[in-house]
Amino acid sequence: MHKRSNEPIVWSLFGAGGVVVAYSMPVFILITGIAAPLGIVSVDVLAYDRLAGFAAGWFGKLFLLVIISLPLWQSAHRMFLSLHDFGVTGGEVFFRVVLYGAALWGTLLPLYLLIGM
Amino acid sequence: MSTRKPYVRPMAGWWLKNPVYIRYILRESTAVFVGIYAVILLIGLIRLSSGEAAWNGWLEAMRGPGAILFHCVALGAAVYHAITWFAVAPKVMPPLYFKGEKVPLEKLVTGQYILAGVIYLVLLGLILWS
Numbered sequence: 551m552h553k554r555s556n557e558p559i560v561w562s563l564f565g566a567g568g569v570v571v572a573y574s575m576p577v578f579i580l581i582t583g584i585a586a587p588l589g590i591v592s593v594d595v596l597a598y599d600r601l602a603g604f605a606a607g608w609f610g611k612l613f614l615l616v617i618i619s620l621p622l623w624q625s626a627h628r629m630f631l632s633l634h635d636f637g638v639t640g641g642e643v644f645f646r647v648v649l650y651g652a653a654l655w656g657t658l659l660p661l662y663l664l665i666g667m
Numbered sequence: 668m669s670t671r672k673p674y675v676r677p678m679a680g681w682w683l684k685n686p687v688y689i690r691y692i693l694r695e696s697t698a699v700f701v702g703i704y705a706v707i708l709l710i711g712l713i714r715l716s717s718g719e720a721a722w723n724g725w726l727e728a729m730r731g732p733g734a735i736l737f738h739c740v741a742l743g744a745a746v747y748h749a750i751t752w753f754a755v756a757p758k759v760m761p762p763l764y765f766k767g768e769k770v771p772l773e774k775l776v777t778g779q780y781i782l783a784g785v786i787y788l789v790l791l792g793l794i795l796w797s
Contacts, residue, residue: 571701572749573783577790579704579745582711583738587730591795596726598719605715618708625702632695637678656709663716 560627560650567624570616578617602667611664615657622656694751700744703737753779 585591594600604610626649633645682688714725728734757763757775764770 568748568752571745572752573786574790575701575704575745576742576749577787577794578708579738579742581791581794582708583704583729583741584735586726587735587738595794598715598722601715601722602719605712614712618705618712621701621705622709625698625705628695628698629702632698635682635692635695656705660709660712663712667716 560623563620563623563653564627567620567622567627570620571624574617575621605664605667611667615660615664618660619653619657622653623650626650626653693747697744697748697751700741701748704741704745749783753783 581591582596586593586596605614630645630649638645682692711722711725714721729738753776756779757772762769763775
């Protein structure tokens with residue numbers, strides 16, 4: 551029996567995540583992490599009612615799942631490949647389970663939460 | 668039990684020896700900030716699903732000086748990720764043809780910057796004014 555590699559699946563998620571990070575993450579970090587906390591933009595921008603309303607619609611659910619889950623896959627895959635660069639040679643299975651497991655958790659948990667919102 | 672002690676070339680600090688290696692490690696390191704920020708967003712979603720008080724607690728935590736410092740560094744990492752991503756993407760994608768001619772690499776890179784600028788503005792507009 552020919553053993554198939556799971557690399558294409560992980561790489562696709564990595565690639566999609568890299569696109570999402572490049573085209574959207576700077577804006578989200580600027581708003582949630584700098585502009586809103588420092589009061590540069592109105593507190594209404596991240597008000598509970600607004601965000602909860604956004605997460606209640608199907609587009610909002612899909613949007614939030616994409617911007618949380620895909621960057622995690624991108625990050626996990628890149629960190630896994632970097633282990634080799636820093637001289638970590640053993641424990642490949644362990645690191646795969648930890649890193650890709652974290653990304654999978656970061657996909658299933660938001661999926662579950664968003665369905666219930 | 669083997670008594671051999673084979674020589675293993677030390678690896679520590681190899682990437683400091685060449686600016687190309689430094690930029691490579693810098694690019695790969697952006698993954699750490701991307702991952703932490705995605706987890707911060709995930710915690711935000713958990714708080715949002717728990718109700719208004721929990722969500723406001725998350726917003727309050729984002730106002731800490733450590734949090735703001737982290738996000739400033741993370742913003743730099745995300746921008747650096749974008750720059751390196753746009754530089755590499757045309758090299759790993761199948762070639763694009765326009766009127767039978769291969770679109771040059773520089774034009775593909777510039778095109779991505781324009782697209783990113785448009786998407787950033789649309790996102791900012793939707794977040795701030797919708």
